[in-house]
Amino acid sequence: MPHRKLIHRxxxxxxLSEEDRALLSRIPRTIRSFSDRETxxxxxxxxxxxxxxxxxxxxxxxxxxxxNQVLAFYVPGDAPDLHTLQLPAMDHxxxxxxxxxxxxxxxxxxxxxxxxxxxxxxAFWRETLIDAAIYREWIANLTRNAIxxxxxxxxxxxxxxxxxxxxxxxxxxxxxxxxxxADACGLSTVHVNRTLQELRRSGLIRWQRGTFRLLKRxxxxxxxxxxxxxxxxxxxxxxxxxxxxx
Amino acid sequence: MPHRKLIHRxxxxxxLSEEDRALLSRIPRTIRSFSDRETxxxxxxxxxxxxxxxxxxxxxxxxxxxxNQVLAFYVPGDAPDLHTLQLPAMDHxxxxxxxxxxxxxxxxxxxxxxxxxxxxxxAFWRETLIDAAIYREWIANLTRNAIxxxxxxxxxxxxxxxxxxxxxxxxxxxxxxxxxxADACGLSTVHVNRTLQELRRSGLIRWQRGTFRLLKRxxxxxxxxxxxxxxxxxxxxxxxxxxxxx
DNA sequence: CGAGACCTTGAGTTAAGTCAAAGTTGGTGG
DNA sequence: CCACCAACTTTGACTTAACTCAAGGTCTCG
Numbered sequence: 001m002p003h004r005k006l007i008h009r010x011x012x013x014x015x016l017s018e019e020d021r022a023l024l025s026r027i028p029r030t031i032r033s034f035s036d037r038e039t040x041x042x043x044x045x046x047x048x049x050x051x052x053x054x055x056x057x058x059x060x061x062x063x064x065x066x067x068n069q070v071l072a073f074y075v076p077g078d079a080p081d082l083h084t085l086q087l088p089a090m091d092h093x094x095x096x097x098x099x100x101x102x103x104x105x106x107x108x109x110x111x112x113x114x115x116x117x118x119x120x121x122x123a124f125w126r127e128t129l130i131d132a133a134i135y136r137e138w139i140a141n142l143t144r145n146a147i148x149x150x151x152x153x154x155x156x157x158x159x160x161x162x163x164x165x166x167x168x169x170x171x172x173x174x175x176x177x178x179x180x181x182a183d184a185c186g187l188s189t190v191h192v193n194r195t196l197q198e199l200r201r202s203g204l205i206r207w208q209r210g211t212f213r214l215l216k217r218x219x220x221x222x223x224x225x226x227x228x229x230x231x232x233x234x235x236x237x238x239x240x241x242x243x244x245x246x
Numbered sequence: 247m248p249h250r251k252l253i254h255r256x257x258x259x260x261x262l263s264e265e266d267r268a269l270l271s272r273i274p275r276t277i278r279s280f281s282d283r284e285t286x287x288x289x290x291x292x293x294x295x296x297x298x299x300x301x302x303x304x305x306x307x308x309x310x311x312x313x314n315q316v317l318a319f320y321v322p323g324d325a326p327d328l329h330t331l332q333l334p335a336m337d338h339x340x341x342x343x344x345x346x347x348x349x350x351x352x353x354x355x356x357x358x359x360x361x362x363x364x365x366x367x368x369a370f371w372r373e374t375l376i377d378a379a380i381y382r383e384w385i386a387n388l389t390r391n392a393i394x395x396x397x398x399x400x401x402x403x404x405x406x407x408x409x410x411x412x413x414x415x416x417x418x419x420x421x422x423x424x425x426x427x428a429d430a431c432g433l434s435t436v437h438v439n440r441t442l443q444e445l446r447r448s449g450l451i452r453w454q455r456g457t458f459r460l461l462k463r464x465x466x467x468x469x470x471x472x473x474x475x476x477x478x479x480x481x482x483x484x485x486x487x488x489x490x491x492x
Numbered sequence: 493c494g495a496g497a498c499c500t501t502g503a504g505t506t507a508a509g510t511c512a513a514a515g516t517t518g519g520t521g522g
Numbered sequence: 523c524c525a526c527c528a529a530c531t532t533t534g535a536c537t538t539a540a541c542t543c544a545a546g547g548t549c550t551c552g
Contacts, residue, residue: 060382087372089481136317137337139381140317141310188541425530437508
């Protein structure tokens, strides 16, 4: 069931009705797989479908004066191009990171569904607004120094992955290279390397080829100046207590 | 008519129906004025209304490790807290810049209006998505060096103000101090000062106490690596030709 | 077992930051 | 209407966090 993660997340955040859940799980979709670093959508594209990330990871990228800037990371259950429903032209690229499976859902079908269900309308709008809140936090993140910046990214990924059940014992896997992390934090690859070493040396994390382990989460969040609130994981109507384990 | 700018902008972008325009202009509102740097909304607030910026300017701010980071500037016709319809808790502050007039519109009235009109639903969602596109561009902007960064901000403000008729002969006024500009670009005040001087020296702009004059717009956009597309001013259904004068 | 992609290290450079002091400017009240 | 004050802008001298370049190490997969 490709929508499981999304439904689960919407459920937890705002509480879907039985009918909405059924509507969503019945919507027609096409499954498509990508291998590492393939382009899913490109600047200027005007897609006629939205993409639901089922398995794997997606990066939103933009080339700025010759350098790659990563604008966002997406995890299973995210819909990275919902905005094309209202803004037809892509203003950046979406690429896979590691082997990735997505479900395509046509704009027409989504529009029909949203016209019909007010609950899903709110839920989908809300998703794009959380996306925006994350961008805001990334802007804020760039005021921080390299250590705090990296630490913040590590905390954010932990929180988002935990929300869809991909964190175990404070450990998670991501297919990102240090170069990807550098492009996301606006740092050089070399400096990211030294910064990760520093975080390891101070005993806050362990990192090895795509696996992060948070050893002292509280301290790490302190260093990162990380506040969970901007992810708005629990402030919808449902207000489920979050389990957020280390 | 406090909604004139907003209606005009939505009109130009996606083309409102006669009925939608009427609905929007009849919605109940309360006018409120602020003087310079007052707080309009604060982190943690759960407002029961949205704010439409009628006159003046608003900044979205967040304090990050002691420093103020400006996350966004808003110009007349913008609705800086539309997102509170779906995400109840503010995750940052909104403050006025210079004397400012806003119209408050209750969430309940907006919800009723959006339930009724699909056109306005799309239009409002779209507004929040453009907001997000601007955040993305600000993230990208931080890869650029100080000169390009400042230049980009100047171009963006020009484009957005032009869109609501506040640019004349390539000139516009904003009530921002160099400190505000610094907080927005993630630079120190001193460095912003030197950067503005550099831009003046090379004949691209004139700046004096809140007045920008773009002397060589093309060259400035070149320096800034500025692409108009991310503002999505003309890619809705209406597709009006934009007049974008220098 | 070799190649390519990653990661790591060292040495030297630089864009931007900090601190501190001196100019400006515009608004206010005497 | 002028003088003064506070808020802004500008300048100079020095520091530093992060960048660049270049070379060497290590992992992984065919």
